[in-house]
Amino acid sequence: MSERPLPVPAEGLEPEVGVGPWPGIRPDDPRYDPELLAEGDRRNVADQYRYWTVEAIVADLDTRRHPFHVAIENWAHDLNIGSVVRTANAFNAAGVHIVGRRRWNRRGAMVTDRYLHVTHHADAAALAEWAGDLPIVGIDNVPGSVPIEGHALPRGCVLLFGQESTGLTAEAQAACDVVLHITQYGSTRSINAGAAAAIAMHTWIEQHA
Numbered sequence: 001m002s003e004r005p006l007p008v009p010a011e012g013l014e015p016e017v018g019v020g021p022w023p024g025i026r027p028d029d030p031r032y033d034p035e036l037l038a039e040g041d042r043r044n045v046a047d048q049y050r051y052w053t054v055e056a057i058v059a060d061l062d063t064r065r066h067p068f069h070v071a072i073e074n075w076a077h078d079l080n081i082g083s084v085v086r087t088a089n090a091f092n093a094a095g096v097h098i099v100g101r102r103r104w105n106r107r108g109a110m111v112t113d114r115y116l117h118v119t120h121h122a123d124a125a126a127l128a129e130w131a132g133d134l135p136i137v138g139i140d141n142v143p144g145s146v147p148i149e150g151h152a153l154p155r156g157c158v159l160l161f162g163q164e165s166t167g168l169t170a171e172a173q174a175a176c177d178v179v180l181h182i183t184q185y186g187s188t189r190s191i192n193a194g195a196a197a198a199i200a201m202h203t204w205i206e207q208h209a
Helices: 034-039 053-064 080-089 125-131 170-175 194-209
Strands: 065-074 093-098 117-120 136-139 156-163 176-181
Touching: 034 176, 065 080, 065 125, 065 136, 065 194, 080 176, 080 194, 093 125, 117 194, 125 136, 125 156, 136 170, 136 194
Parallel strands: 065 093, 065 156, 093 117, 136 156, 136 176
Antiparallel strands: none
């Protein structure tokens, strides 16, 4: 697929993201969005998905999703949820599960939630019922937790994350098959929830992908 070169930005201006209108004869392919072909695609998507509809991108991602799910407790409208969702998209998680409040701040997700299957569960018990035999792996530095370093993560699993300040609730911990923590070496007790989620997901990728 050829792409029209982007113009060199004037000094002090940010370069445009993406590509302009499709040059030449437009492709006769249902995956392409006629509006994007005509006006250009400025979305933050991989080059292989330029000009594709959201539905076409989701369908393609569905053919190769990784078999881990990401679940986040949402009791205090944590702004980090958007960051976790964005990372789940980057690693092509099988799905994202919001536990607790249905509404969450989508700004940090940078619209990546459109390319994921997002499911809501009223509480940790509902998540556990949905998971069935799928292991739930909590990520939190609570007493009794096990270091994630060197721990074999199940190929199919749910990685469960808590709130930024309070961590996993007691109910969520009870629903977990195991709770892992990320070993730290500084003075701070915990790291950012979005960062912890990224580390945990990448650990799964290193072991299975």
